[in-house]
Amino acid sequence: MSVRSITLRETGEKFRVGKILCLGRNYAEHAREMKAEIPTTPVVFLKPSSALISSGETVIIPPISRELHYEVEMVVVVGKDGRAIPRASALDHVAGYAVGLDMTLRDVQADAKKKGLPWSVAKGFDTSAPVSDAVSRTRVTDPHALILTLKVNGDVRQRASTGEMIFKVEDLISYLSTIFTLERGDLIFTGTPEGVGEVRPGDRLEAELQSVGTLTVHVR
Ligand code: MG
Numbered sequence: 001m002s003v004r005s006i007t008l009r010e011t012g013e014k015f016r017v018g019k020i021l022c023l024g025r026n027y028a029e030h031a032r033e034m035k036a037e038i039p040t041t042p043v044v045f046l047k048p049s050s051a052l053i054s055s056g057e058t059v060i061i062p063p064i065s066r067e068l069h070y071e072v073e074m075v076v077v078v079g080k081d082g083r084a085i086p087r088a089s090a091l092d093h094v095a096g097y098a099v100g101l102d103m104t105l106r107d108v109q110a111d112a113k114k115k116g117l118p119w120s121v122a123k124g125f126d127t128s129a130p131v132s133d134a135v136s137r138t139r140v141t142d143p144h145a146l147i148l149t150l151k152v153n154g155d156v157r158q159r160a161s162t163g164e165m166i167f168k169v170e171d172l173i174s175y176l177s178t179i180f181t182l183e184r185g186d187l188i189f190t191g192t193p194e195g196v197g198e199v200r201p202g203d204r205l206e207a208e209l210q211s212v213g214t215l216t217v218h219v220r
Pocket of ligand 1: 022023071102189191192
């Protein structure tokens with residue numbers, strides 16, 4: 001059964017998850033590997049809260065797909081409501097940080113891109129959003145100086161610094177809040193670095209965000 005809340009590790013405080021806002025192409029090297037243009041404004045899509053699972057749970061490939069990809073990402077947990085939030089006070093709206101996987105049905109997404117259709121199915125299916133517990137913002141000195149790592153069956157597949165993000169956390173909160181009211185418990189997936197690839201049933205994925213935490217899921 002999906003868990004629809006995120007726990008702040010220090011205090012045990014629970015955040016009921018609302019919308020899950022996700023960034024595409026927020027690392028230049030990943031945009032290049034996808035043969036996509038490097039964006040000048042953020043590329044945004046959504047996952048429903050029903051996509052959320054926690055560490056120890058299983059990612060299930062739906063019958064419409066034969067190609068599941070991992071994307072490791074830093075996840076921002078929104079702690080305070082806001083609209084049109086200035087960049088200078090953006091971090092006041094962050095409760096904490098977590099590590100997440102933007103699981104993607106790459107074959108379904110490629111077909112949608114070709115036909116000019118939305119990504120909702122490719123990105124928003126049940127179990128497509130595994131997220132770790134969160135660490136309080138006050139424990140993270142600089143969210144743009146953390147190493148993100150993803151291992152599949154023990155082998156490192158992705159490893160990069162969050163410093164390579166094109167749009168920083170402050171930019172994303174400021175920009176997104178001009179379009180979507182940000183609410184306590186919303187999550188922001190901040191994009192993946194290069195090295196994305198396929199996983200198959202039986203594979204074990206271990207995601208880590210330095211100083212923040214780890215997340216382990218299996219594929220079925
Ligand atoms: Mg992604």
